[in-house]
Amino acid sequence: MIFEEVKALDKADPLYTKRFEFDLPSHTIYLDGNSLGALPKSVKKRVSEVVSQQWGNDLIKSWNNHAWIDLPISVGEKIAPLIGASEGQVICCDSISVNLFKLLCGALKLNSTRTKVVSTKDNFPTDLYMVQGVTDLLGENLCELELVEEHLIEQSLNQSVAVLLLTQVNFRSGKLLDMEKLTKLAHEKGILVIWDLAHSAGALPVELDKCNADFAVGCGYKYLNGGPGSPAFLYVAKRHQTSVKQPLSGWMGHAKPFDFEPRYQAAPNISQFQSGTPSVIGMSALDAALDVWQDVDMLQIRNKSKALGNLCLELIRQNESLKGLQLCSPDTDEHRGSQLAFAHDHGFAICQALIEKGVIADFRAPNILRFGFTPLYTSYEDVWQAIDMLSNIVKNETYKEPRFNVSLKVT
Numbered sequence: 001m002i003f004e005e006v007k008a009l010d011k012a013d014p015l016y017t018k019r020f021e022f023d024l025p026s027h028t029i030y031l032d033g034n035s036l037g038a039l040p041k042s043v044k045k046r047v048s049e050v051v052s053q054q055w056g057n058d059l060i061k062s063w064n065n066h067a068w069i070d071l072p073i074s075v076g077e078k079i080a081p082l083i084g085a086s087e088g089q090v091i092c093c094d095s096i097s098v099n100l101f102k103l104l105c106g107a108l109k110l111n112s113t114r115t116k117v118v119s120t121k122d123n124f125p126t127d128l129y130m131v132q133g134v135t136d137l138l139g140e141n142l143c144e145l146e147l148v149e150e151h152l153i154e155q156s157l158n159q160s161v162a163v164l165l166l167t168q169v170n171f172r173s174g175k176l177l178d179m180e181k182l183t184k185l186a187h188e189k190g191i192l193v194i195w196d197l198a199h200s201a202g203a204l205p206v207e208l209d210k211c212n213a214d215f216a217v218g219c220g221y222k223y224l225n226g227g228p229g230s231p232a233f234l235y236v237a238k239r240h241q242t243s244v245k246q247p248l249s250g251w252m253g254h255a256k257p258f259d260f261e262p263r264y265q266a267a268p269n270i271s272q273f274q275s276g277t278p279s280v281i282g283m284s285a286l287d288a289a290l291d292v293w294q295d296v297d298m299l300q301i302r303n304k305s306k307a308l309g310n311l312c313l314e315l316i317r318q319n320e321s322l323k324g325l326q327l328c329s330p331d332t333d334e335h336r337g338s339q340l341a342f343a344h345d346h347g348f349a350i351c352q353a354l355i356e357k358g359v360i361a362d363f364r365a366p367n368i369l370r371f372g373f374t375p376l377y378t379s380y381e382d383v384w385q386a387i388d389m390l391s392n393i394v395k396n397e398t399y400k401e402p403r404f405n406v407s408l409k410v411t
């Protein structure tokens with residue numbers, strides 16, 4: 001692959017102009033949208049309007065007049081088509097961790113003759129920590145976590161398992177699990193499944209309804225570009241909404257919050273999964289960010305994501321000085337999400353050197369260098385430039401400089 005061919009890929013890309021809907025800093029190549037999505041221009045405008053006009057001027061009237069109170073539902077409905085969910089099943093609220101707590105407790109109670117929660121050893125730690133917290137709260141006789149290797153998930157499914165908790169795309173390796181198949185196998189054994197879509201919502205077509213999914217959670221600040229700490233979302237299949245109960249029974253999940261009744265009565269729909277007052281500024285930012293998706297075909301996203309990943313892989317493989325990078329992601333694009341991970345003994349320092357040179361990738365302990373591809377605003381030329389810089393840093397051993405070897409609080 002030569003530079004002219006890469007330029008031609010950008011020219012032919014139907015999503016190329018989408019990047020102009022984002023406020024991207026100049027002299028920066030951003031390959032970390034899988035950790036914190038870039039800033040859509042629509043968000044800048046909306047946040048300033050929400051703060052100055054809606055809050056500043058219209059004050060408390062805005063709960064009705066600017067429909068602040070409906071944001072959890074209206075934002076949930078904007079996310080729904082991106083994850084293959086029909087109406088009334090998605091709500092925007094809290095963080096993934098908190099939403100997992102609600103769904104774990106709810107699912108365990110639905111399947112109360114069983115106690116086991118199966119998940120994978122290298123799942124994103126917060127998912128596992130939340131199960132451990134539920135075990136502490138309820139006791140091991142009601143919630144028992146069993147961790148298995150990713151390739152042994154199927155073998156671990158049996159009649160003692162209550163809940164299968166899986167992340168569709170592994171945060172480190174980018175490995176994509178087969179949602180349809182695993183959900184079906186779990187259901188055959190009477191197991192309820194919670195899917196974590198943190199690295200799949202907005203990165204590839206997700207088909208929750210079609211896969212007959214039970215529950216799901218997902219992230220607002222990664223591929224959906226809602227901004228740092230943006231509220232997350234959760235999905236509960238219609239068929240479970242009348243039987244499932246979640247324990248964080250705050251007033252916003254009440255059937256009639258403004259009746260101020262002393263007795264809790266859950267809303268008979270997805271609203272019951274709210275707890276407290278929505279974070280209006282953050283949720284408005286996510287709401288505006290979701291407008292970017294209105295005319296986007298998820299199949300185009302998937303095709304470009306694969307092409308960006310394949311280009312990155314090809315450029316690394318054809319470069320003699322990058323032989324020390326060991327691919328930790330699946331070799332074929334069908335089995336990957338929208339990122340590539342490489343192991344390298346100096347992964348951390350290489351990543352720091354890249355960032356100083358304006359190429360933002362990220363590092364995941366113990367030695368993984370991770371490149372995320374966000375088809376809405378990553379260009380093929382970005383990938384070319386990034387690998388060119390990577391090659392210089394490795395060839396010249398720039399990463400050995402002491403300033404690239406100082407540890408950081410957030411990586």
Ligand SMILES: *Cc1c(COP(=O)(O)O)cnc(C)c1O
Nearest residue numbers: 095096097124167171196198232
């Ligand atoms: C990013 C991420 C989270 C984040 O959880 P929060 O509680 O929203 O901070 C959870 N799970 C996975 C798989 C993630 O990648």
